[in-house]
Amino acid sequence: MIMKNGHILVRACLLNTHRRRYTITLTNRTLGCVMAALVALEVVATSMAVAMASQPPIAAPDITAERAIVFDPTNGSAVYEKQADSKALQGSVAKIMTAHVALWAVNQGYVSLDDQIAISQRAQMQACSCLSDADNDGVSDVQVGERFSLRDLIYAIFMRSAGEATDAVAEYVGGAVVLGTEQPSQSITQSEQRMDVFLGLMNQHVQELGLQNTVFMTVHGGDTCDFSIGCNPNCDSANCLVTCPQGQVCDGGTTPRDLAAIWRHAASEHKLFLTAAGARTYTIQSNLTTYPLTKGFGYYPSVDGDKNGLSGMSKNSQIAQATRAGRTLIAVVQQSQVDYDANGKVTKLYAFGDIAELFRYGFARLFTPDRRGDSDSQVGAITDHAVACSWAGTAVSAVRTTADTLRVIFWDVDVDGGAVSSVADYVVQLPAKGGRGFTKGHVKDVAAASLGPAFFVTATVEGGAIKLRSWNVTKTIFNEPKINLLEMTGAGGGDAVRLLALNDHAVVLATHGLDGLLRLTTWSIDLSGAFTQLGGSGPAGVVVTEFSISSAPLGGRGGGYRVTTASEALGWLRLDNWTVTAGGLVSFVHGGKVLPDAAHPSVVLQSPTEAVTAAAVEPGSRLEIDRWFMFPDGTFTGGGDSSLPVALPETTETNILRMGSGPGSPVVVAARVAVPDRGGLSYHVRLFSWEWPAAPFEAPFDYDLLGNSGNLEGDGTELDSCLLNQFSSAGDYVTAFQAPAGSLKLSAWRVAGLS
8 A cells, every 4th residue: 555655655654753752854764764655656657576366276165064155244255155145944043143133122222131031831841952951851951930131041042052041032022022011921822922023023133134035934943933823924913923834844044144144243233142152151040040051162263152053954054253363254054964873863063064164264265375476676696685674665685695795675565566676775895905896795694674664774794793784765866766874883793693673763683692692782773873782681691503583562661672582502492581671771581492303493472471483393394383471580381282284394494473463373484395396305485374262272273274375486595584564463574585596586475364
């Protein structure tokens, strides 16, 4: 969106400076910010990059259901459908409308959730499922006259599919809304008359929702009319004409699309609807006893609620809602397979597995990383590089050239248009002695951090010395974009560096010393680009090799940041915690080895108390993703084998980034993986989206993987990546790697929950 309207980019830049609470004029930084907007406009007009849709095919759901839908309530569209408008019986799934109408009556003031409802003789006779049936004889143990709150009966409907609860609710609400009475029924006939008018309310709501393929013939979803007085789906009085005699199917039934619409509407209208549908435990209290209820959702993670149905003619039906990484889907199946033994006892219901398969497909459609475009120009041969993104759709590469000098490239990234375009370039050249020509440099490692749309910092190892440089992007008098070197300062010594932007005016520099130990220093950068060191730590105390760094705000009155490094230490994944105060003072808190036989680590902090790591773990250097929880003293707990449920024979590089700004722990992992190819291995860049569910042990780990991009063509090395824009449920990303020919290649990705 930024690249479609340059004014948006300018406004975003000014808002960024406003957050720092000072008034500025046309300084280097704001000039660079404004110029970045102008650059963006030119790039859109002239870029030759072509948008692509590289999302790999996603396997269609393998289900037994004859009818199904995966519905996205965010945009009101179907992600998948199978005979979704074909009408069939639905069994007890009809009780979602029973609950909806009852809660509608609460909202309208006809009844209250605290109203006490007496179980009538007709309700007590209703065939089980029952609220209580200790001897399993199909007859409810609930007593005639026993009283329950309407609230508790709603829970009984969802958690037990309780027939006596359903009938009692229909009697009471039908009497209160249509007949104007809340008094208990005095006979079976009177009970059925009140249920019949409630049935009319159910179908009235069907019509108000504009559903053309749904007619409910019972209040509980049974296959046939079970009122001794007969049924009338449009009943609106105590003496309705019989349109469906007892024992007949008549025209009852619904469709997956209509059921999804009912669920969507009911969940949005009544908080208790989804609360009861998703309850794991609940205790009902009648005037006589208590009924402890439990319900499991072990078929799929993060289920918000569901309702199952089973009958002889409808087979097995189910509706469920799940939320992953901030996005919600509704899945419906009708007529799923049911297995019976020789005595006619149910041995397996397939609807649960069918729903899980639909969710797998639906969330893969939403969250499979989609490569939208690649850089449109060849940078030429490089030795090493690092990439950093800004929130305004720009990125910067710090490149170690084949001559061991520093090269800086400024990119415009238009994810919507699928264009990644280099708009400015700067090479730090070292004059040779005598002033003729240039000499080979001494750059051994590079890092970059973005502080704004056109303002950034690089770190280099030059010989054994570390240097920090500040940069911005402006326009020349010829209206051409230009990278400007603002300031340079020495930052100690070492042989490897990482940079991390804490905010728009401060960075953390992580250095790997010649002694193999990690050290952190903090630096502020003013509007002119000048550096001031704020703080520095002692060494972490353990020799490490590869390392990664991440941070999260501590919050509270004191402010500051939690900084965590993940490193490889003698074959272990090691985590170290550091604290950075609001004033920039940095101190080492705690560190330790957490995962054996691990290499190529990367880390992202989801919060000051939660870190997620990616690493290649033996045997087979397989990709493993782990979640760690941190205590105030910096110690860790968690981990465990949460490896991807796909065969990855070798992983040689990992980058891990946060996915979305919502709750939970969703991440995107960019990895360089090896796959079998013509008797050998070929290496590819692949992106994964991943989320731990709220109840991690409720469902199989296989469903933690949301999306898998498949292989990005090429045999790239030196993988790096950055988060470009973060949305509520996902984001835009940039990957950068060295292509087989040695040149630098950038790719723009979207994991935006698009269906």
